[in-house]
Each structure stands twice: as C-alpha cells, then as structure tokens.
Amino acid sequence: MRSFSELINKLLLTTSRNRKVDVLCDYFKNTPDPDRGFTLAIITNSLEIKNIPISKIKEIVRETVDEELFALSYDYVGDLAETISLIWPNKENGNLPQISKMIGILKNINKNELTRKIHSFLSIANETERWALIKLISGGLRIGVSSRLAKTALAKFGEKKLDDIEKIWHGINPPYENLFKWLCNSGPIPEIDLKNTFNPMMLANPLEDKDFKNLNCNDFVAEWKWDGIRVQIIINDSNIKIFSRTGDDISLSFPEIKILEKNMVILDGELLVGRNYIPMNFNSLQQRLNRKKVSLKHIDDFPAFVKLYDILYINNDDLREKKWEERRNLLENWYYKNKNEFFDLSKIINFNSWKNLTAIRKNEIIDEQHEGLMIKRKSSPYISGRPKGHWYKWKKDPKTVDAILMYAMRGHGKRSSYYSDFTFGIWDGNQLSPIGKAYFGFNDNELKILDKFVRNNTIKKFGPVREVEKTFVIEVAFDSVNSSTRHKSGVALRFPRIKRLREDKPTSEVIQLCEFKLDFL
Amino acid sequence: MKWINENLYISPINTYIDPSKPVENAIITHGHADHAKPGHKNVLATKETINIMKIRYGENCAQNFQELKLNKTLKIDDVKITFYPAGHILGSVQVLAEYKGERINFTGDYKTKKDKTCENFEPVKCHTLVTEATFGLPVFQHPNEDNEIKKLLRSLELFPQRPHLVGVYALGKAQRIIGLLRQQRYDKEIFIHGALEKLCNYYVEEKIFLGNFLKTNLKDKKEYQGEIILAPPSAIKNVWSRKFEDPIICQASGWMSIKQRAKQSLVELPLIISDHADWNELTQYIKLTGAENVYVTHGREEAIVHWCKMNQINGLALSLSGREDEEDL
Numbered sequence: 001m002r003s004f005s006e007l008i009n010k011l012l013l014t015t016s017r018n019r020k021v022d023v024l025c026d027y028f029k030n031t032p033d034p035d036r037g038f039t040l041a042i043i044t045n046s047l048e049i050k051n052i053p054i055s056k057i058k059e060i061v062r063e064t065v066d067e068e069l070f071a072l073s074y075d076y077v078g079d080l081a082e083t084i085s086l087i088w089p090n091k092e093n094g095n096l097p098q099i100s101k102m103i104g105i106l107k108n109i110n111k112n113e114l115t116r117k118i119h120s121f122l123s124i125a126n127e128t129e130r131w132a133l134i135k136l137i138s139g140g141l142r143i144g145v146s147s148r149l150a151k152t153a154l155a156k157f158g159e160k161k162l163d164d165i166e167k168i169w170h171g172i173n174p175p176y177e178n179l180f181k182w183l184c185n186s187g188p189i190p191e192i193d194l195k196n197t198f199n200p201m202m203l204a205n206p207l208e209d210k211d212f213k214n215l216n217c218n219d220f221v222a223e224w225k226w227d228g229i230r231v232q233i234i235i236n237d238s239n240i241k242i243f244s245r246t247g248d249d250i251s252l253s254f255p256e257i258k259i260l261e262k263n264m265v266i267l268d269g270e271l272l273v274g275r276n277y278i279p280m281n282f283n284s285l286q287q288r289l290n291r292k293k294v295s296l297k298h299i300d301d302f303p304a305f306v307k308l309y310d311i312l313y314i315n316n317d318d319l320r321e322k323k324w325e326e327r328r329n330l331l332e333n334w335y336y337k338n339k340n341e342f343f344d345l346s347k348i349i350n351f352n353s354w355k356n357l358t359a360i361r362k363n364e365i366i367d368e369q370h371e372g373l374m375i376k377r378k379s380s381p382y383i384s385g386r387p388k389g390h391w392y393k394w395k396k397d398p399k400t401v402d403a404i405l406m407y408a409m410r411g412h413g414k415r416s417s418y419y420s421d422f423t424f425g426i427w428d429g430n431q432l433s434p435i436g437k438a439y440f441g442f443n444d445n446e447l448k449i450l451d452k453f454v455r456n457n458t459i460k461k462f463g464p465v466r467e468v469e470k471t472f473v474i475e476v477a478f479d480s481v482n483s484s485t486r487h488k489s490g491v492a493l494r495f496p497r498i499k500r501l502r503e504d505k506p507t508s509e510v511i512q513l514c515e516f517k518l519d520f521l
Numbered sequence: 522m523k524w525i526n527e528n529l530y531i532s533p534i535n536t537y538i539d540p541s542k543p544v545e546n547a548i549i550t551h552g553h554a555d556h557a558k559p560g561h562k563n564v565l566a567t568k569e570t571i572n573i574m575k576i577r578y579g580e581n582c583a584q585n586f587q588e589l590k591l592n593k594t595l596k597i598d599d600v601k602i603t604f605y606p607a608g609h610i611l612g613s614v615q616v617l618a619e620y621k622g623e624r625i626n627f628t629g630d631y632k633t634k635k636d637k638t639c640e641n642f643e644p645v646k647c648h649t650l651v652t653e654a655t656f657g658l659p660v661f662q663h664p665n666e667d668n669e670i671k672k673l674l675r676s677l678e679l680f681p682q683r684p685h686l687v688g689v690y691a692l693g694k695a696q697r698i699i700g701l702l703r704q705q706r707y708d709k710e711i712f713i714h715g716a717l718e719k720l721c722n723y724y725v726e727e728k729i730f731l732g733n734f735l736k737t738n739l740k741d742k743k744e745y746q747g748e749i750i751l752a753p754p755s756a757i758k759n760v761w762s763r764k765f766e767d768p769i770i771c772q773a774s775g776w777m778s779i780k781q782r783a784k785q786s787l788v789e790l791p792l793i794i795s796d797h798a799d800w801n802e803l804t805q806y807i808k809l810t811g812a813e814n815v816y817v818t819h820g821r822e823e824a825i826v827h828w829c830k831m832n833q834i835n836g837l838a839l840s841l842s843g844r845e846d847e848e849d850l
Contacts, residue, residue, distance in 0.1 A: 012780060012784060013780070066827075417762050
C-alpha cells in the first residue's frame with residue numbers, strides 16, 4: 001500500500017498535467033505486476049470494491065474515537081477519508097499488504113472478521129496509507145486524474161501510440177498483465193473480443209473561417225449535428241449494447257431499444273429522446289441519463305431513439321479503413337433492412353457551394369434540435385480520436401450575454417498565480433444572481449487585465465475565492481441555456497466562455513434574469 | 522476568575538496580557554502581530570520580544586518598555602509575575618501570575634517540542650491554565666519535523682532544476698526552517714524574500730545559527746534553479762512568485778497535514794511543521810499542570826473544552842477576538 005498511497009498523494013498535489021504523466025510513468029516503471037495493473041484499474045475507475053459500506057468504517061472509528069471529538073474534527077476537515085486518517089489514534093507495527101493483495105482481501109473479506117481486519121489495517125497504516133485505504137474502500141479517488149491522462153502516461157511509458165492503447169483499452173481487464181507485457185516490448189498487442197468491446201470514436205474538429213479556402217466543397221458531405229449524446233451500438237445475435245462516448249456501458253438506461261438481428265454490427269449515432277424521430281430538447285434527454293432503474297413512465301414520457309451516423313463493423317469485418325462513402329452505403333443497406341422505431345438514418349444535406357451551405361445553416365437550424373452542422377470528407381476513414389482534416393463541426397453561432405464579474409478563483413498549473421476562474425451574474429431585481437462560471441475564452445492579455453482587476457477590487461475572501469466589486473462587465477458566449485433546479489438563478493449555461501471584456505459598459509445595462517429567461521429559455 | 526477577566530485583564534495591577542487595543546499596562550507574550558500591538562503605554566516583555574516589537578513597529582511603539590528575564594519574578598503590588606519559556610518563537614513566554622496563593626498560567630502560543638531557534642518550553646504547575654488551542658482537534662498530530670525537512674531535501678534532489686518556494690511566516694517559522702535545514706547539513710546559501718530580512722538578521726544578532734542567507738534579487742529567471750527560497754505565503758500567492766521559472770510551491774505550516782487544504786492553496790509540497798502545540802501536546806500539558814480550570818483563549822476551543830469535561834476539568838472558551846492563526850495566511 002505504501003507506494004500506491006504515495007502515488008495518489010503525489011497525483012493529488014501535482015497541478016500540472018505533464019507532471020502527473022511523469023509521476024505515473026515513474027510508478028509504472030518501478031512497480032511490478034500485478035500491482036501496477038491494479039493501480040491503473042483504480043485510477044481509471046475500472047475496478048470497484050463494493051462490499052464494504054462506508055458506514056461500517058464510520059462505525060469502527062466511532063468505537064475508537066470519542067463521537068463528539070470526531071464530529072468536530074470532521075466538521076473542520078470536511079473530508080471523511082482525511083478525517084479518519086488523521087484522527088486514528090492507534091499504532092501497530094507491521095506493513096500493509098501490497099495493493100493487489102489488499103484488493104483481494106477487501107473483496108473477499110467476510111462479515112465476521114471485517115471489523116477486526118479493518119481495525120488492524122488502520123492501525124498498521126501510516127497516515128497517507130490510511131487515507132488511501134479509505135478512499136479505496138469508499139470508491140472514487142477524486143485526485144484529478146482522468147483515464148485519458150492515465151492512458152497518456154501508459155503511451156509515454158511504453159513508447160506506444162495513444163490511439164493503439166485506446167483501441168484495445170475497452171477490451172482488456174485488470175490487472176492488465178498483457179498490456180504491460182506489450183508496453184515493455186515482451187509480448188504482442190493484446191487481442192480483444194470485438195463483440196463486447198467499445199471502440200473509441202472518431203471526433204470532429206471545430207471549423208474555422210480560414211478553413212474554407214482550403215476545402216473543396218465537392219469533397220465533403222454535410223449532416224445535422226444533433227443535440228443528444230453520441231453513442232456506439234454493438235449488436236450481436238439480437239443482443240444490443242449501448243456505449244457512451246467515453247465507453248461507459250449505458251445499455252441498462254435504455255432498455256426499450258431493441259432489434260431482431262442475428263449478425264454482428266457496430267454502429268455510430270446520436271441518442272435522442274422524442275417521438276416519430278423528432279427530438280425533444282436536451283433537458284428531456286437528461287431525464288433519461290444516469291439512471292440505473294428506468295420506470296415505464298419515463299420511457300413513455302421520454303422515448304429514446306438513435307440517429308445513425310456511421311458503421312464500423314459488419315459481420316466481424318472491420319470497415320474503419322474504408323471511405324466514408326462506402327461505409328455510408330453499407331449503413332443505408334443495413335438501415336433499410338432493419339428499420340424499426342428505434343433507428344433513424346441521419347439525413348445527408350445537399351449543397352453545391354460553401355455559400356449555399358452557409359445559407360442552409362443560417363435558415364434551417366432548429367434551435368431545440370440542432371447544434372449546428374457536421375461536415376465530413378467523403379473519403380475519410382474512421383479514425384479514433386480527433387484526427388485533423390476529415391470531420392469538421394460547424395456549430396451554430398453562440399449566444400451571448402453581458403454579465404457582471406462577481407467572484408474569482410485562482411487557476412491551476414501555469415495559471416496558478418492568476419485569477420482565472422470567474423463567476424458572473426446578471427440582475428435579479430436590484431441584486432445580482434450568479435448564472436455561470438467560465439475559465440477560458442480570453443487571451444493572455446485579457447487574463448492579465450482580469451487578474452489585475454480581481455487583485456485591486458477584492459471586497460471579501462472565502463478561502464481561495466475572492467468576491468470583487470461588481471463593476472466589471474464581460475461578454476459571455478454560450479451554446480444554450482437549460483433550466484436548472486440546482487442553481488439558484490434557475491438557469492444553467494452550456495459551455496460558457498468569456499468572449500470579450502466590456503469595461504466600457506455600465507453595469508446598469510446588464511439584463512434582468514427574468515428577461516434573460518424569456519429570451520433564451 | 523475573580524482577579525482576572527475574560528479579556529486577560531489582571532485587575533489588581535490594572536494590566537492586560539496581549540491586549541488587542543492600546544492600553545496603559547500590557548504584558549506581551551511574544552512578537553507575533555496578533556499578540557503584540559503597538560501603542561501601549563507600558564510594556565513588560567522579554568528582551569527579545571521588546572526588540573522584535575521595535576523592529577516591526579519602530580522604536581517608539583510603546584512609551585516605556587520593561588524587560589523581565591526568564592524564570593525571574595517581578596512583584597507588582599500583591600501580584601507576582603514570572604516568565605517561563607513557551608518554546609513558540611524567539612522571546613516567547615508563558616506568564617505565571619500569582620495572587621493570594623492562587624497561580625494562573627497564561628501560555629500565550631506555545632509548543633513543547635524542542636526548537637533550536639528559541640528557549641525550550643518549560644512546564645509550569647498552576648491552579649488555572651489559560652491556554653491557546655490553535656491545533657485543538659485530535660486530527661492534528663504533528664509529525665517529526667526532521668522528516669518533514671527531509672522531504673524538502675529529497676524534492677531538491679529529484680527536481681534539481683526547479684526553484685523551491687517555501688511559504689513561511691516571517692517571524693519564527695522562517696528562522697526555524699533555516700535552522701532545521703542547517704541541522705540536516707544543508708550548507709548552501711538560502712534565499713529569502715525581503716520581508717524576512719530584518720527578522721533573520723535579528724535572530725543572528727541573538728546568536729542563533731542560520732548560516733548564509735541572502736535576499737532574492739531576480740534578474741534572470743534561471744538564477745534560482747534548485748535553490749530554496751523562503752517567502753511569506755502571501756508573496757507566493759501573488760505576482761512576486763511569477764518571477765521564478767517552474768517553481769515547486771511548498772508551505773511549512775501545521776495546517777498542511779490536511780491534504781485538501783494544501784491542494785486548495787495549490788501547495789505541491791506540504792511540510793507539516795508547526796510552532797504550535799498539537800492535540801497531544803495540548804492535552805498532555807493540561808494534565809501535567811494539574812490545573813482545575815482551563816480557559817481556552819483562541820483556536821479550536823470546543824474540542825478542548827469537551828476534552829476537559831471528559832477528564833473532569835472545568836473548561837471554558839474565551840474566544841478572544843482578533844487572534845488569527847498566524848500560520849493560516
């Protein structure tokens with residue numbers, strides 16, 4: 001447990017992404033199998049220890065530490081794992097088992113010896129090990145390491161392509177000994193079971209004005225960019241698996257989507273809710289996301305369907321090297337043969353010039369449904385990640401609102417001495433109501449101006465947060481607004497960013513919340 | 522508390538201990554800003570505390586200064602005042618006041634651990650203990666400070682290209698860190714922020730060994746690669762720190778045991794080194810004094826008062842205002 005706990009402690013306190021990658025590389029280099037593999041599984045959330053309820057741990061601590069003193073401490077520290085790790089008064093000699101053994105013990109621990117074992121582990125552990133152990137049991141490390149970052153570290157460690165790791169990642173399992181063999185050049189690339197494995201998706205780059213002159217419009221097709229969630233669907237022997245863009249299996253959230261089809265096929269599309277293939281807004285879709293149990297009423301109110309974009313495999317044939325045009329033909333064939341209420345085909349938009357497409361984009365975008373246009377090269381293969389030059393997303397123009405800077409927080413990494421996270425608000429009567437947070441959109445020079453304003457106009461400090469004089473107007477761009485019960489203002493902006501500084505504007509010209517809702521909701 | 526009140530006022534001699542506003546007679550336990558204020562008429566303190574006050578506030582920050590040596594008793598009317606070392610910073614004392622056979626000890630800020638940059642703490646028996654409780658929660662159990670300093674040295678070995686900026690309070694902590702580094706045979710020049718200079722010089726005047734230290738004077742970004750630079754935490758959080766290339770931000774404070782707190786302050790290398798008593802020191806000392814009554818001046822009072830109750834001691838929180846945790850910058 002020692003090296004595992006030191007690793008996650010280091011990762012927690014390291015702010016720079018590159019440095020986190022280095023820390024992980026070092027760990028992979030210096031840690032044998034299967035420990036490094038289990039650690040990898042833990043930080044990528046691929047492994048959970050579910051059988052020990054955190055309430056049991058609390059109970060064990062309460063038997064050892066005075067309840068009132070524990071409550072006061074927890075209140076002060078604010079994090080359960082930290083409180084327990086710091087307050088635990090007993091010390092015993094010994095060493096904790098290494099991480100792979102520890103996981104085995106925790107998974108198979110039986111109820112009768114649970115209390116005794118945990119008690120003894122907590123006493124043997126040093127403070128950081130205790131913290132790591134409780135994090136491990138309670139699940140969710142929250143140390144600011146994404147699985148993408150972990151894979152980036154693997155690629156660097158093994159001097160392999162990140163894309164190759166992505167391709168197999170969803171088909172391999174902890175403790176990943178085959179993977180490490182391959183990374184250390186002592187084995188072949190691990191083989192994966194296609195029928196059950198998510199394939200990382202191909203993503204588009206934003207289209208910029210300067211791109212047009214380099215792109216021949218005859219080489220491209222256009223489709224609507226729908227405002228749902230990208231999914232990958234694996235069908236095999238009438239079994240259907242639905243994966244989110246990040247590779248999470250979300251099949252259980254959408255049990256109604258069914259198909260009678262013997263042959264294996266892997267499809268790419270957009271999951272939406274609506275009737276007769278007419279999507280409802282994103283808010284409605286959100287009602288269906290992240291639910292483990294789905295009620296019939298939910299399915300009835302918000303029925304799901306998929307707009308099909310692409311096809312990756314058919315009958316175990318990998319189509320990803322083929323041109324988009326060829327894949328589209330195969331997709332259409334499949335679609336017409338298997339048509340049902342759950343599958344719709346993404347429409348191809350005809351256009352004869354960029355000018356023509358610009359007009360279509362301007363006139364035909366339906367606000368509730370479209371996020372903009374997708375422009376795909378007819379000859380593009382299907383490449384995982386965000387390859388350049390093949391697919392472009394041409395989002396509809398962002399909406400903007402003038403808002404007043406309210407709070408600021410320091411950023412991370414190279415921005416750590418700048419105030420670069422900003423909360424802004426608009427009027428609600430004669431009070432300001434915060435409507436969002438933004439930490440990008442501005443250039444370096446604008447950041448310096450904002451930072452200076454924050455430092456010279458702070459009126460209150462709450463820990464790392466500064467409240468500033470409400471005098472600075474900023475123009476905020478955003479993609480859309482949803483109503484939200486979690487935010488006091490009742491609205492949540494999607495993808496807000498600071499577009500321009502409007503120091504020239506008086507705060508009295510900033511919009512009222514009720515008007516804002518009327519305009520945008 | 523018949524002859525002293527909750528403002529640490531000793532009524533028979535019209536004298537306050539560490540008053541937060543200017544008064545006629547003040548006894549000052551040590552030179553930290555939340556204990557030593559300028560503008561009193563008469564100040565009674567150790568020589569070191571008087572000097573520190575003069576350095577920070579000017580020669581005339583009080584009308585009269587009277588020095589009292591450690592372990593010497595001064596009789597003022599019917600009250601006897603004795604200073605005992607508090608082990609907190611240079612010149613820091615506990616104040617024992619005796620009146621009609623009753624002994625009341627005011628700890629000021631203290632730690633019982635050894636410290637080469639000041640007189641070591643001496644325990645005092647008393648009937649009533651007036652104590653601080655900055656780290657008065659059982660989650661605070663300060664580790665061995667030599668091991669913490671070794672973390673800094675290890676990091677220097679690991680990252681010889683990166684300047685190590687260490688956040689320290691200018692009085693006491695800065696000099697203690699330098700002293701601890703010297704004990705580990707770190708012989709290189711140590712760089713300090715300008716705000717630390719006068720106090721470091723004063724420690725040297727008082728024969729405390731700090732080795733070579735030098736005020737930073739940045740011309741070239743590469744200049745401080747692999748060096749240790751001490752600065753007040755506020756300087757590290759502001760524009761000053763941008764002058765250094767790719768620094769490792771460290772902070773030496775008792776609060777650093779809380780990882781989330783370190784992370785929140787963007788501290789990459791927390792050093793858990795405190796000039797205050799931790800939970801075990803606080804509770805052990807309360808027991809050792811044999812005090813029947815314990816008054817808690819500032820800090821996490823609730824937990825100490827609760828602990829007193831568990832141990833059949835009368836505990837009371839005074840919650841003095843204006844006492845900030847000087848490590849909490």
